[in-house]
Amino acid sequence: MRALTVIPGRKHSLALTEMPEPEPSPGDLIVDALAVGVCGTDKEIAEAEYGTAPPMADRLVIGHESLGRVREAPDGSGFAPGDLVVGVVRRPDPVPCGACAIGRFDECRNGGYVERGIKQLDGYASEVWTVEPEYAVKLDPGLERVGMLMEPTSVVAKAWDQIDKVGGRSWFEPKRVLVTGAGPIGLLAALIGVQRGLEVHVLDLVAEGPKPELVTALGAVYHHEGIEAVVKEGEPDIVIEATGATSLVADAVAATGSFGVVCLTGVSPEGRNVNVDVGALNREMVLENDAIVGSVNANLGHYATAAEVLREADPGWLGRMITRRVPLEHFDQAFDLGPEHVKAVIELERS
Amino acid sequence: MRALTVIPGRKHSLALTEMPEPEPSPGDLIVDALAVGVCGTDKEIAEAEYGTAPPMADRLVIGHESLGRVREAPDGSGFAPGDLVVGVVRRPDPVPCGACAIGRFDECRNGGYVERGIKQLDGYASEVWTVEPEYAVKLDPGLERVGMLMEPTSVVAKAWDQIDKVGGRSWFEPKRVLVTGAGPIGLLAALIGVQRGLEVHVLDLVAEGPKPELVTALGAVYHHEGIEAVVKEGEPDIVIEATGATSLVADAVAATGSFGVVCLTGVSPEGRNVNVDVGALNREMVLENDAIVGSVNANLGHYATAAEVLREADPGWLGRMITRRVPLEHFDQAFDLGPEHVKAVIELERS
Numbered sequence: 001m002r003a004l005t006v007i008p009g010r011k012h013s014l015a016l017t018e019m020p021e022p023e024p025s026p027g028d029l030i031v032d033a034l035a036v037g038v039c040g041t042d043k044e045i046a047e048a049e050y051g052t053a054p055p056m057a058d059r060l061v062i063g064h065e066s067l068g069r070v071r072e073a074p075d076g077s078g079f080a081p082g083d084l085v086v087g088v089v090r091r092p093d094p095v096p097c098g099a100c101a102i103g104r105f106d107e108c109r110n111g112g113y114v115e116r117g118i119k120q121l122d123g124y125a126s127e128v129w130t131v132e133p134e135y136a137v138k139l140d141p142g143l144e145r146v147g148m149l150m151e152p153t154s155v156v157a158k159a160w161d162q163i164d165k166v167g168g169r170s171w172f173e174p175k176r177v178l179v180t181g182a183g184p185i186g187l188l189a190a191l192i193g194v195q196r197g198l199e200v201h202v203l204d205l206v207a208e209g210p211k212p213e214l215v216t217a218l219g220a221v222y223h224h225e226g227i228e229a230v231v232k233e234g235e236p237d238i239v240i241e242a243t244g245a246t247s248l249v250a251d252a253v254a255a256t257g258s259f260g261v262v263c264l265t266g267v268s269p270e271g272r273n274v275n276v277d278v279g280a281l282n283r284e285m286v287l288e289n290d291a292i293v294g295s296v297n298a299n300l301g302h303y304a305t306a307a308e309v310l311r312e313a314d315p316g317w318l319g320r321m322i323t324r325r326v327p328l329e330h331f332d333q334a335f336d337l338g339p340e341h342v343k344a345v346i347e348l349e350r351s
Numbered sequence: 352m353r354a355l356t357v358i359p360g361r362k363h364s365l366a367l368t369e370m371p372e373p374e375p376s377p378g379d380l381i382v383d384a385l386a387v388g389v390c391g392t393d394k395e396i397a398e399a400e401y402g403t404a405p406p407m408a409d410r411l412v413i414g415h416e417s418l419g420r421v422r423e424a425p426d427g428s429g430f431a432p433g434d435l436v437v438g439v440v441r442r443p444d445p446v447p448c449g450a451c452a453i454g455r456f457d458e459c460r461n462g463g464y465v466e467r468g469i470k471q472l473d474g475y476a477s478e479v480w481t482v483e484p485e486y487a488v489k490l491d492p493g494l495e496r497v498g499m500l501m502e503p504t505s506v507v508a509k510a511w512d513q514i515d516k517v518g519g520r521s522w523f524e525p526k527r528v529l530v531t532g533a534g535p536i537g538l539l540a541a542l543i544g545v546q547r548g549l550e551v552h553v554l555d556l557v558a559e560g561p562k563p564e565l566v567t568a569l570g571a572v573y574h575h576e577g578i579e580a581v582v583k584e585g586e587p588d589i590v591i592e593a594t595g596a597t598s599l600v601a602d603a604v605a606a607t608g609s610f611g612v613v614c615l616t617g618v619s620p621e622g623r624n625v626n627v628d629v630g631a632l633n634r635e636m637v638l639e640n641d642a643i644v645g646s647v648n649a650n651l652g653h654y655a656t657a658a659e660v661l662r663e664a665d666p667g668w669l670g671r672m673i674t675r676r677v678p679l680e681h682f683d684q685a686f687d688l689g690p691e692h693v694k695a696v697i698e699l700e701r702s
Contacts, residue, residue: 098522098524099521099522099610102522104521104522106640107521107522107609107610107640108609109522109608109609109610111609162520162640165516165517165519165520166516166517166520166642166644168516169513169516169517169644170450170455170458171449171450171453171455171458171460173449241633244630244633244634244637246629246630246633247629249629249632249633250629257460258458258459258460258462259450259458259460264633264636264637265637266633266637267633267634267637267638268629268630268631268633268634268637269630269634270628270630270631270634271628271630271631272628272629272630272631273626273627273628273629273630274626274627274629275624275625275626275627276624276625276626276627276629277621277622277623277624278597278598278600278601278619278623278624278625278627279595279597279619279620279621279622279623279624280619280621280622280623281600282592282595282597282600282615282617282618282619282645283595283618283619283620283621284645285615285643285644285645286595286615286616286617286618286619286645286646286647287618287645287647288645289457289458289513289644289645289646289647290644290645291517291642291643291644291645292636292642292643292644293517293520293636293640293641293642293643294633294635294636294637294638294639294640294641294642295637295640296637296638296640
């Protein structure tokens with residue numbers, strides 16, 4: 001079978017590799033891949049900034065935004081051939097920390113977790129893959145074209161869960177949400193905001209194209225004139241920062257009202273120094289009792305929430321989020337999107 | 352009677368003023384003052400940077416860290432003459448916001464609250480004051496010399512409450528706490544940490560004097576060599592920032608382990624620009640799921656917690672926190688402490 005692999009730490013090593021189909025462990029599902037989504041982490045791995053190969057291996061199969069169809073499922077696995085399925089990314093340390101021991105492996109404290117397509121486990125960008133049923137999530141059959149959005153949706157479901165919990169430190173009846181960045185994470189965050197009945201504003205740089213169209217179609221408000229213009233209409237109770245753009249992070253904190261919650265989801269490069277009035281920012285955070293929380297990854301509970309979110313969403317809208325679909329042999333085109341694009345997907349289904 | 356008053360907004364207006372004893376409203380307690388503590392907010396008011404006089408008045412009686420002895424108490428008030436009593440600082444807006452409506456006036460969203468000694472209500476720095484019984488807290492008789500620490504303790508109790516709630520967004524079994532700043536807020540935060548059985552580290556600038564002695568007497572570890580030296584021994588799960596020093600705020604965030612909580616309690620002046628690697632900070636916050644929360648003020652629940660904290664503490668240790676006691680006529684000496692000092696108190700008891 002063909003797989004998309006990389007030699008972690010070596011630039012320009014991303015390549016299509018011929019390799020044997022994986023051997024299922026007892027109990028595993030065997031899955032024919034349909035597609036993988038490509039995100040910023042994949043780009044970091046391709047650029048040799050991130051990623052670890054499995055023990056004894058040189059190459060890592062990338063891909064963590066999976067979608068496939070079950071080929072073989074053991075009796076009692078809860079799955080049947082033909083089921084649409086997504087594989088979970090993270091597995092806890094075999095010697096679990098306190099968080100992993102209660103199934104919250106997204107909160108791992110000892111760093112001993114492994115991640116498919118990222119850290120020490122092959123990912124899902126291969127024509128066939130296997131997965132333990134307890135780390136597989138069944139999807140509604142209507143999501144055949146968009147189910148690879150499940151993993152980013154689980155990340156966003158966790159972000160909202162963290163917002164709820166941090167918001168709940170005080171009286172919390174949010175009305176207005178600002179999402180910075182109309183990429184996949186930002187749009188999925190906006191989707192959940194709209195599903196919750198909140199007034200959602202999305203800020204990005206581009207003036208036209210799929211991003212403003214997707215935001216408007218959702219019933220949210222699109223902005224591209226900078227954060228001040230948004231805040232002038234009313235301070236948001238929640239800001240979800242989904243760009244990692246350094247200047248926006250400080251602005252986002254200043255933008256909230258009292259007891260505001262800023263959730264950071266965008267991973268930014270280091271070495272972006274900004275001259276910040278930390279005195280004013282600290283003063284504002286104390287006097288307004290503001291909170292900032294970072295959020296990454298997701299556990300099985302968040303995948304379950306994500307499956308709900310996708311089931312309730314308009315599949316046509318989700319489909320329009322995927323602004324580029326490329327066959328496996330043209331994988332490089334999925335790593336080279338302009339700012340007007342949202343999500344690139346690599347198709348893996350054998351014809 | 353004599354009172355310490357200021358013309359808000361006018362520098363050098365802090366003065367001892369002769370004024371009539373306050374008229375109690377029906378149901379009020381009449382209280383003979385024992386002392387008030389002086390904090391950074393009082394200094395800001397004295398420097399005309401903060402504070403609002405009551406409607407129709409030029410001068411504001413300052414003082415919000417109160418302590419007095421009940422002179423007269425209406426039947427059914429729950430108080431009796433001779434009781435040691437502290438007055439609560441904040442009152443909710445008469446047209447309450449959602450938070451104020453459920454008694455969480457420290458979370459006021461409409462800004463319509465008033466505060467004794469700070470905003471539109473006379474404070475407690477007068478020889479006699481009145482207070483509504485529902486905003487009065489009875490203290491253990493053993494706290495006669497130190498009960499004015501009740502208000503800062505309530506602020507710290509709220510900070511810990513916020514840490515618990517924000518910490519509880521994830522699996523949370525904190526072991527190690529770093530408190531930056533060994534002033535009253537920092538020391539009281541350390542006291543609560545020790546009462547909870549945590550390993551407490553306190554960082555300040557001074558090398559000797561009451562601060563290291565108080566920290567060591569508590570069973571906590573004192574540091575004055577900078578934050579890196581503390582973190583080298585192990586990352587704290589919680590940082591309580593109680594200096595407002597701008598450079599420390601960013602360092603505090605970087606210092607925590609995964610799912611760390613940084614609670615900001617120190618109000619810093621604006622205009623302290625620092626060149627911060629916001630990219631690295633944001634990346635760290637996302638990948639480690641860190642949180643920062645600002646906390647100020649306290650509600651009645653936090654006062655109740657504070658009363659517990661003070662009852663369990665060693666009164667001798669609390670007394671040593673008060674490194675300067677001055678009679679009312681020498682109030683100016685309470686506004687001029689060197690960095691080795693902890694807390695100044697103005698004595699108000701009539702001889």
